[in-house]
Amino acid sequence: MRVSVDVRAPDRARLDSLVAALELDPDFRLEPVPMAERPLTALRDEIERRGLPVVELPSGAGHDAAVLAAAGVETAMLFVRSLNGGVSHSPQEESSEKDVELAVDVLTAALETLT
Numbered sequence: 001m002r003v004s005v006d007v008r009a010p011d012r013a014r015l016d017s018l019v020a021a022l023e024l025d026p027d028f029r030l031e032p033v034p035m036a037e038r039p040l041t042a043l044r045d046e047i048e049r050r051g052l053p054v055v056e057l058p059s060g061a062g063h064d065a066a067v068l069a070a071a072g073v074e075t076a077m078l079f080v081r082s083l084n085g086g087v088s089h090s091p092q093e094e095s096s097e098k099d100v101e102l103a104v105d106v107l108t109a110a111l112e113t114l115t
Contacts, residue, residue, distance in 0.1 A: 038114065
């Protein structure tokens with residue numbers, strides 16, 4: 001039997017530490033890539049402008065954002081809160097229409113400051 005484990009951390013040192021602590025022997029590794037300060041600042045500023053709390057969540061995501069960042073594209077991620085305990089990439093994933101609309105508005109305003 002083979003079990004796959006997706007282990008994530010915001011930087012290489014913490015990823016190495018986690019892999020060692022879990023006694024894993026990875027056969028595939030995608031390096032953590034930091035998000036770019038310019039788009040992060042644009043998102044942060046727009047959230048603050050709306051009087052909302054800024055919550056930064058290191059993702060360690062290994063999908064499009066990390067691939068773009070690794071290729072030199074200024075990249076940041078904006079997360080929409082989950083209504084069911086953080087279930088993601090699943091048919092059970094659920095966010096409110098109000099939260100999705102807010103995220104679109106924040107993203108639109110942030111992008112306008114970057115152009």
